[in-house]
Structures are given as structure tokens and as C-alpha cells.
Amino acid sequence: MIAAKVIDNIWSTRKAESLRGLKLMIVEVIDEKASISRLIAADVIGAGIGERVLVTTGSSARRMIGDDNIPVDAVIVGIIDEDCKF
Numbered sequence: 001m002i003a004a005k006v007i008d009n010i011w012s013t014r015k016a017e018s019l020r021g022l023k024l025m026i027v028e029v030i031d032e033k034a035s036i037s038r039l040i041a042a043d044v045i046g047a048g049i050g051e052r053v054l055v056t057t058g059s060s061a062r063r064m065i066g067d068d069n070i071p072v073d074a075v076i077v078g079i080i081d082e083d084c085k086f
Helices: 059-065
Strands: 002-010 023-029 038-043 052-057 074-079
Touching (some): 002 038, 023 074, 059 074
Antiparallel strands (some): 002 052, 023 038, 052 074
16 A cells, blocks of 8 residues: 555546546655655545545555456545554
């Protein structure tokens, strides 16, 4: 999983039929060492702009939506309330 911050939403007037009804958000990866800095993630839990979230990718993301054939590679699966310090 990836820790990220929701920075904006995506509006699309035309998209694949299987994506209809999905809320798409731009998230910025929190880990400075990550090879990617931003992702577009489907939001299945109702996260808002400015919230820190957990994002899962790959086949696990598609399973969260319940369709292994949907063209999605990242899904917001949790909202981070506070960080734990070790």
C-alpha cells in the first residue's frame, strides 16, 4: 500500500463504460523516495481533497472494486487519521 494525499479530483466527460460511476482523484505520494509522485486513483470510500489516504495498486485495486477486468490500477482504500511514531 501507498500513503498519499488527495490533491484534486478528475472530471471526465468521456470514459470507458466500466469506469462510469467511479470517482477519480489525483493523489500525491507522501514517500519522498517513491519512484512516482502522483497517481490517479479510484475512490471507493469517499475521501476528500486534503485528506491523507491509503492507496492499493494492481490486481488488489481491481478486487476492491469487485471486477478484475476494470481498467483501474490504483484505488483509495482508507483514510489516515494519524501517523504512528516508532
